[in-house]
Amino acid sequence: MSHPLLEARRLVKTYGQVHALSGADFAVHPGEVVALVGDNGAGKSTLVKTLVGAIAPDGGEILLDGKPTSFGGPRDAQALGIETVYQDLALAADLDAAANLFLGREQLHGGLLGLLGVLDKRAMRARAVEAFGELGIELRDIGAPVATLSGGQRQSVAIARSVAWASRIVFMDEPTAALGVLQRGRVLDLIRRVRDRGVSVVLISHNMPEVLSVADRVEVLRLGRRVARFAAAETSLEELVAAMTGALDTQLDAQLDAQDDAQDEGDPR
Structure with missing residues (x-):
């Protein structure tokens, strides 16, 4: 697999006593659809906001093309080819x-x-x-x-x-929420078209069947940190739910820690 286009390493974000992110990791590679899933309160929205420049993390680092970067605001991310489709769409109705x-x-x-x-x-x-x-x-x-x-x-x-x-990445927050079956299918086809144009898509969704139908990979957040990564074609709805609820934490934590340690050891920086 290619090196990540955009990567988060051990991001931390706190709001008073609330730890929204507790060392969260995430990666999106060129030309893929990667789904970011997790239960309510897992930290998905906070993680996405840090990756598009809406908020600044308290700790950790963000890398673009393998180089550390920081965004002073969403316009900085947009200038680098990163766009976001928010759940409320942010359209001017008139x-x-x-x-x-x-x-x-x-x-x-x-x-x-x-x-x-x-x-x-x-x-x-x-x-x-x-x-x-x-x-x-x-x-x-x-x-x-x-x-x-x-x-x-x-x-x-x-x-x-x-x-x-967008020239690099589009983040999509629950793009099929409140849509009918036919409309959802058209939006999923549109996501595939975007990927086929060479633009990576980060899909934030609670709809696991849709995630498995359109994503190339799935990353799972729980309690502010990444607890699992799956190739969509090689996983199941049951496995995703188990990761989201903590049933697979012990096994996957050890695997992820080993992978991250190996990555750090091989990092030329």
Whole structure:
């Protein structure tokens, strides 16, 4: 397997007496879908926020392309090709799909019109049509406000917005939550399309069957630390649940500690 594209090593984050992360590890490799799973309170959200620059860890290190890095905020991560699709989608309901694709990154006309702050809506619409087409997203009316779109279509717009700007990694937080069966299937197909474009996907989900259907690997958090790593094709729903609930902790902890020690010994830094 290739070296990790983005890696967390022994991250620590505390809020008063609450240890959200207690030496958490995580890795995503180039061109893969890796699922991050764990029960409520396992530390998934906190870990993701540290990896996209939303919060700073209290300890540990984050590596990008094998080199230590730190993010002063989400824009630092975005500048390095890391985007996030949040569970609430963060779409502007009154704007159309094209405008949402360029939200915060609007294109201006050239010349005097640009100096006056006039948006180049035609160029943005053309780029949006291209972006949606590349991902196989079908919208009846790209000019309709996203508030009029179905849940699956809104989710697709949010994913397309991130993929349009991501060159390395897209984090997706519960992307199929509250969707119907048909819409969930389309979103999972979209995740595969993103991976096939060479962009890595980190999938945060409670839906274990979906995780096993779309992920290449699965990493399990419990009580603020990673307790298991699986190749999705070689594990089962029962094994994932056992890791999440602690039934496999003793065996897997010893394996992971040995792997991490070997990794540290081979680290040229």
